[in-house]
Amino acid sequence: MQLALIGLGRMGGNMARRLTDGGHDVVVWDRDPKAVDTAARAGGTGASSLDDLVQRLSPPRAVWIMVPAGEPTETTVNALAERLSSGDTIIDGGNSYFKDDVRRAQGLQPRGLHYVDVGTSGGVWGVERGYCLMIGGDAAAVARLTPVFRTLAPGPGAVVPSPALPASTTATEGFLHCGAVGAGHFVKMIHNGIEYGLMQAYAEGFDIMRHAASESLPPQHRYDLELGAIAELWRRGSVVSSWLLDLAAIALNQDPKLEQFAGTVADSGEGRWTVAAAIEENVPADVLTTALYVRFRSRQDHTFAEKLLSALRAQFGGHVERPR
DSSP states (O other), X not given: OEEXXXXXXXXXXXXXXXXXXXXXXXXXXXXXXXXXXXXXXXXXXXXXXXXXXXXXXXXXXXXXXXXXXXXHHHHHHHHHHTTOOTXXXXXXXXXXXXXXXXXXXXXXXXXXXXXXXXXEEOGGGHHHHOOEEEEEXXXXXXXXXXXXXXXXXXXXXXXXXXXXXXXXXXXXXXXXXXXXXXXXXXXXXXXXXXHHHHHHHHHHHHHHHHGGGOTTSXXXXXXXXXXXXXXXXXXXXXXXXXXXXXXXXXXXXXXXXOTTOOOOOOOOSHHHHHHHHHHHTTOOOHHHHHHHHHHHHHTTOOOHHHHHHHHHHHXXXXXXXXXX
């Protein structure tokens, strides 16, 4: 299938590569010409501008945006709206706020343009592992893009489907049409809120084990534990095993004291939006709210737990710490 991809950063560039490797005709553009050249060498068709990108596509066009949420996405959607035609589709695969999706879709509707929001999880590993895709939008527009989703997603792999799961669902392949416009990013928002809580639980647990050697404890209660080995152990047969634990094992074995991390933990917005949604819905979200507040605190005081949070963000997303 032919489509365009705008934004060739850590995730966008890898997604373009996975799509071209999967046989799709991908027209790529980024403000950085070097990123365009790299993607073109990997099999994409480089465009010199948005106008050039649109002209290289055959109607009905599909343009996937992978730029930062907020003003960069807003500007890109508006620029495309001026250049695309009725029947074309704009796909936002970034971390946009779901209410912005609803507003944008309503604004594009008079032009006859479709808007599809795709919550995309997979980080810098997605090019090899595949991306978990949470999709919102009109059913017909989503159906037309199914070959793209199927290529980007991990596929069924060795994961055994849950009992009583409908046989017709694409969830077993790693992508799902979650509902109307905004539903994809809403589900991804909650996904990331949960991620905050899971990361916090791992971080606190390993911090407690690290302090088991503290001289403030009675000698008979002190344990000098190998945290990297314990993380590796828990990956095998434990009920707390997960991909985040896999990444914790990598981080702790590469740098047992996490000396390359200060412990300043950023938040990219989804955790705040999750807590805001919980407030709107009158749903108690104690763990997710606390995990978000810990990230705020980390910008003032740093603990080993917060260093592990930073290490996990670097592992799955290539995120670097922001200076204080």
